[in-house]
Amino acid sequence: MAFELVIIGGGRMGSALAEGLLSAHWCVAEQLAVVETSLDARAALAERLSGVSIVQSFDAGHVGATTGAVLCVKPDQAEAAARLAGATGVTRLLSVVAGLSSARIEALFPGPVAVVRAMPNTPVLVRKGVSAIAGGSHVVKDDLDWAESILGAVGTVVRVPERHLDAVTGLSGSMPAYLYLVVESLIDAGVHQGLAREVSRALVVGTFEGSAALLTSSGASPEELRAQVTSPGGTTAAGLRMLEGRAVRAAFLEAVAAAAERSRQLGR
Numbered sequence: 001m002a003f004e005l006v007i008i009g010g011g012r013m014g015s016a017l018a019e020g021l022l023s024a025h026w027c028v029a030e031q032l033a034v035v036e037t038s039l040d041a042r043a044a045l046a047e048r049l050s051g052v053s054i055v056q057s058f059d060a061g062h063v064g065a066t067t068g069a070v071l072c073v074k075p076d077q078a079e080a081a082a083r084l085a086g087a088t089g090v091t092r093l094l095s096v097v098a099g100l101s102s103a104r105i106e107a108l109f110p111g112p113v114a115v116v117r118a119m120p121n122t123p124v125l126v127r128k129g130v131s132a133i134a135g136g137s138h139v140v141k142d143d144l145d146w147a148e149s150i151l152g153a154v155g156t157v158v159r160v161p162e163r164h165l166d167a168v169t170g171l172s173g174s175m176p177a178y179l180y181l182v183v184e185s186l187i188d189a190g191v192h193q194g195l196a197r198e199v200s201r202a203l204v205v206g207t208f209e210g211s212a213a214l215l216t217s218s219g220a221s222p223e224e225l226r227a228q229v230t231s232p233g234g235t236t237a238a239g240l241r242m243l244e245g246r247a248v249r250a251a252f253l254e255a256v257a258a259a260a261e262r263s264r265q266l267g268r
């Protein structure tokens with residue numbers, strides 16, 4: 001039986017996508033297959049994804065004219081998995097594999113394949129991810145729409161040229177880690193001021209969530225929202241002055257540049 005979509009790799013990213021697609025009614029469970037080599041992972045997936053075919057491998061019998069595939073394995077496993085997809089007759093592939101260019105994937109296929117590359121981030125696990133997508137040399141608008149509909153089930157999607165994916169990797173791909181570091185540091189700062197750790201954590205995590213909601217719902221810029229809580233000569237102004245003195249803004253510029261450069265190196 002031919003599937004509508006075959007997700008290759010049922011790890012964190014692949015399983016989150018499968019759940020998001022089912023919950024968004026992108027397809028019915030019977031149209032979806034997850035290919036997963038690990039026996040234990042297959043058992044866990046079968047419990048989580050009722051009605052979805054959880055298979056160890058797939059072949060041409062599973063692939064019809066409209067079947068697409070999503071490559072969700074680790075970078076070192078990706079070329080073998082892509083070659084297998086090509087051998088089955090897949091002609092449309094969405095890859096979330098970091099650092100693997102569309103040209104390299106295309107070269108693994110026996111014929112023309114529409115490759116859309118994506119850089120998602122970990123909030124896709126709670127369907128609040130942000131993904132950037134870029135098309136390879138055989139991609140038309142319909143392929144990008146298809147890829148956007150898949151990743152749109154687990155968050156928001158922006159389109160960029162492929163040459164910008166390293167910058168995206170250094171920015172939104174790594175950004176959850178940057179923000180968690182900020183959150184960790186602020187919780188420690190509350191403790192240093194004498195607050196119990198659980199009180200500090202509640203204050204910091206709640207403020208983090210509320211500030212993000214205010215930013216998205218108010219329509220105001222980050223600069224405007226920051227100015228609203230910075231009274232002249234007040235407490236927040238004193239704190240911000242210290243952060244500017246420690247070059248926190250420059251540190252973020254350097255962090256994103258370093259992560260983007262590392263992404264370029266890994267992709268060579």
Ligand SMILES: NC(=O)c1ccc[n+]([C@@H]2O[C@H](COP(=O)([O-])OP(=O)(O)OC[C@H]3O[C@@H](n4cnc5c(N)ncnc54)[C@H](OP(=O)(O)O)[C@@H]3O)[C@@H](O)[C@H]2O)c1
Pocket residue numbers: 008009010011012013014035036037038041071072073074075077080081096097098119120121122173
């Ligand atoms: N997690 C993120 O935040 C994130 C963000 C952006 C991009 N990505 C990309 O997403 C990809 C997947 O990441 P992940 O965190 O979901 O990895 P993961 O949890 O390790 O999942 C990959 C799964 O695929 C299985 N697998 C390996 N080779 C296979 C094959 N040939 N056919 C079918 N299944 C196979 C692995 O099994 P074994 O364990 O037995 O090898 C593993 O269960 C990576 O390339 C990563 O660069 C991830």
